[in-house]
Amino acid sequence: MNTKFLDLLAQKYDSEEKVVTEIINLEAILNLPKGTEHFVSDLHGEYQAFQHVLRNGSGKVKEKIEDIFKKILTEKEIKEFATLVYYPEEKLQLIKNDFDNEQELHHWYTVIIERMIKLICYASSKYTRSKLRKALPSQFVYIVEELLYKTDEFTNFKEPYYTKIVQQIITLGQADKLIIGLAYTTQRLVVDHLHVVGDIYDRGPEPDKIMEALINYHSVDIQWGNHDVLWIGAFAGSKVCLANIIRICARYNNLDIIEDVYGINLRPLLNLAEKYYSDNPAFRPKVQGDEPITEEEKLQITKIHQAIAIIQFKLESPIIKRRPNFNMSERLLLEKVDYENNEITIYGQTYPLENPCFATINPAQPDQLLEEEQQVIDKLLFSVQHSEKLARHMNFLMKRGSLYLKYNGNLLIHGCIPLDEEGNMEKMIIKDKTYGGRELLDVFEHYLRYSFAHPEETDDLATDMVWYLWTGEYSSLFGKRAMTTFERYFIGDKTTHKEKKNPYYHLREDEETCRRLLNEFDLDPDQGHIINGHTPVKEINGENPVKANGKMIVIDGGFSKAYQSTTGIAGYTLLYNSFGMQLVAHQHFNSKEDVLQNGTDVLSVRRIVDKELERKKVLETNIGEDLLQEVSMLNSLMEYRYMK
Numbered sequence: 107m108n109t110k111f112l113d114l115l116a117q118k119y120d121s122e123e124k125v126v127t128e129i130i131n132l133e134a135i136l137n138l139p140k141g142t143e144h145f146v147s148d149l150h151g152e153y154q155a156f157q158h159v160l161r162n163g164s165g166k167v168k169e170k171i172e173d174i175f176k177k178i179l180t181e182k183e184i185k186e187f188a189t190l191v192y193y194p195e196e197k198l199q200l201i202k203n204d205f206d207n208e209q210e211l212h213h214w215y216t217v218i219i220e221r222m223i224k225l226i227c228y229a230s231s232k233y234t235r236s237k238l239r240k241a242l243p244s245q246f247v248y249i250v251e252e253l254l255y256k257t258d259e260f261t262n263f264k265e266p267y268y269t270k271i272v273q274q275i276i277t278l279g280q281a282d283k284l285i286i287g288l289a290y291t292t293q294r295l296v297v298d299h300l301h302v303v304g305d306i307y308d309r310g311p312e313p314d315k316i317m318e319a320l321i322n323y324h325s326v327d328i329q330w331g332n333h334d335v336l337w338i339g340a341f342a343g344s345k346v347c348l349a350n351i352i353r354i355c356a357r358y359n360n361l362d363i364i365e366d367v368y369g370i371n372l373r374p375l376l377n378l379a380e381k382y383y384s385d386n387p388a389f390r391p392k393v394q395g396d397e398p399i400t401e402e403e404k405l406q407i408t409k410i411h412q413a414i415a416i417i418q419f420k421l422e423s424p425i426i427k428r429r430p431n432f433n434m435s436e437r438l439l440l441e442k443v444d445y446e447n448n449e450i451t452i453y454g455q456t457y458p459l460e461n462p463c464f465a466t467i468n469p470a471q472p473d474q475l476l477e478e479e480q481q482v483i484d485k486l487l488f489s490v491q492h493s494e495k496l497a498r499h500m501n502f503l504m505k506r507g508s509l510y511l512k513y514n515g516n517l518l519i520h521g522c523i524p525l526d527e528e529g530n531m532e533k534m535i536i537k538d539k540t541y542g543g544r545e546l547l548d549v550f551e552h553y554l555r556y557s558f559a560h561p562e563e564t565d566d567l568a569t570d571m572v573w574y575l576w577t578g579e580y581s582s583l584f585g586k587r588a589m590t591t592f593e594r595y596f597i598g599d600k601t602t603h604k605e606k607k608n609p610y611y612h613l614r615e616d617e618e619t620c621r622r623l624l625n626e627f628d629l630d631p632d633q634g635h636i637i638n639g640h641t642p643v644k645e646i647n648g649e650n651p652v653k654a655n656g657k658m659i660v661i662d663g664g665f666s667k668a669y670q671s672t673t674g675i676a677g678y679t680l681l682y683n684s685f686g687m688q689l690v691a692h693q694h695f696n697s698k699e700d701v702l703q704n705g706t707d708v709l710s711v712r713r714i715v716d717k718e719l720e721r722k723k724v725l726e727t728n729i730g731e732d733l734l735q736e737v738s739m740l741n742s743l744m745e746y747r748y749m750k
């Protein structure tokens with residue numbers, strides 16, 4: 107090994123003892139059971155429901171509480187305790203309201219602190235002390251360690267000492283802070299690492315809060331979804347992606363995200379909308395039952411929705427024309443409209459157009475933007491690229507995200523690996539080179555990163571490619587022949603609305619196909635699984651999220667309220683700990699208030715996907731590989747410096 111490198115390393119480990127200690131420490135960690143991975147997907151802005159799943163660790167928190175306290179607590183007490191761990195601030199307030207004298211409250215504090223310490227002791231049993239220390243509330247590390255490491259057999263005489271510590275905490279008014287801190291420690295210990303398998307953005311109201319939660323989370327990676335890439339594209343300079351995000355926000359009555367959350371000025375767009383558009387049933391916002399909205403607001407959004415949709419359709423044409431390899435000429439829809447007769451001819455069929463709104467379209471040159479439209483989209487882009495908050499969120503998506511991820515032997519990917527009917531990798535020509543399978547995904551990611559690094563370029567191949575990832579036939583995130591947005595707005599015949607899925611979505615039921623795909627990514631098909639999001643699993647129709655003899659797991663979270671009636675549940679999450687994999691099905695999440703008041707935890711049904719024959723150790727994980735390398739370097743240092 108390079109001696110310069112070893113000299114550098116020796117600066118950090120500058121004594122024999124330090125090297126030895128670290129080697130022993132790492133070797134010990136390698137032999138601990140692997141940490142718990144938690145997989146979620148398709149969050150679609152549903153921050154409250156996501157928070158709940160995160161806080162209860164898809165049922166893991168309650169499971170641990172039951173393991174320890176099942177025999178001594180009633181079901182109601184267990185529920186109360188679990189709720190306290192999920193939402194400590196709010197639950198504490200509610201509980202405290204029920205006490206009318208100080209003494210009783212103090213007694214309750216004593217009992218609860220003891221229970222929490224036991225829970226943490228149990229939840230941290232597979233981690234090193236140093237890892238636990240990092241998870242403890244910083245201001246109480248010393249005190250909690252004292253409480254944790256009391257070993258009952260030998261320290262009976264110490265009992266008064268511990269009781270005294272707890273009493274002091276209570277009398278000094280620190281009990282609430284400690285309980286809150288311990289609750290968060292528990293949440294953190296129960297899940298070691300989080301994977302978000304795509305689609306944080308769109309449809310739901312609070313994607314920004316999800317982003318903040320992820321930024322503050324102790325360990326997370328993200329596999330981009332098509333909706334995430336749409337937002338990245340807008341920030342990276344793609345005007346058509348930008349038009350799409352605003353259109354979707356208008357459609358789902360979420361323009362607040364654009365205006366209030368990210369500070370993007372919609373006034374120029376509104377002015378344009380007011381000038382050219384009026385009410386139109388096809389463009390009214392989808393409003394959830396309890397959302398407050400006036401008729402006037404609805405009308406305004408309906409107009410904005412039309413204005414931005416038409417800008418979007420106009421912006422699509424030049425891209426389709428300058429990128430013949432996208433193979434999208436059939437989507438030059440504005441050119442296929444007969445504006446006099448209000449008809450469109452697509453795929454050889456003519457359909458009447460309903461709810462048309464083509465006031466800004468010149469039939470001779472339908473994709474030409476009016477000067478005003480051009481100005482609107484330019485201003486919007488300027489505003490988007492200068493939003494500090496959006497910049498922070500998009501940078502995080504880039505830093506922690508990728509198109510796919512190989513992790514602990516599994517392949518995580520939001521959508522698909524485009525295949526033909528025979529199961530061969532579909533090929534796409536980009537700049538005269540043909541790509542398929544893993545290479546195609548790598549080249550997609552290369553362009554996306556290039557586009558993000560060059561936000562000033564708006565019409566180059568990289569920027570167009572980001573839009574292709576949103577809507578292209580061979581995009582691993584979309585995976586359908588075409589997106590029929592135009593048809594859904596303007597054509598009554600529902601057969602035109604259907605989006606034909608890539609053969610991947612039925613071939614993935616087949617074990618051999620999944621094994622080949624794992625091979626394509628250099629993963630061991632005997633050990634690995636493919637984990638997908640993106641397509642809601644319709645449990646209602648008996649669809650099974652575990653496919654291909656367990657090689658394929660589809661966990662579309664179904665967090666999106668808009669989709670729950672078609673899935674029949676509120677989606678799946680996956681847990682992977684040292685004992686194996688478990689799929690958790692979630693019931694509809696009502697509200698945090700409901701959990702706080704009634705302890706109605708979302709019912710979670712477990713299904714064992716895979717059971718390890720032997721408990722899996724850190725040694726066999728991605729982190730284990732890194733640690734092994736570190737051990738090997740430290741061994742070299744040991745020989746070079748101290749064993750000559």
Ligand SMILES: O=P(O)(O)OC[C@H]1O[C@](O)(COP(=O)(O)O)[C@@H](O)[C@@H]1O
Nearest residue numbers: 305332333357586589590591605640
């Ligand atoms: O439900 P909406 O808003 O019409 O959106 C439908 C569009 O969303 C998509 O389903 C993509 O979103 P998902 O990634 O959430 O499936 C498109 O295939 C489809 O055109």
Ligand SMILES: [Mn+2]
Nearest residue numbers: 305331332640
């Ligand atoms: Mn998706």
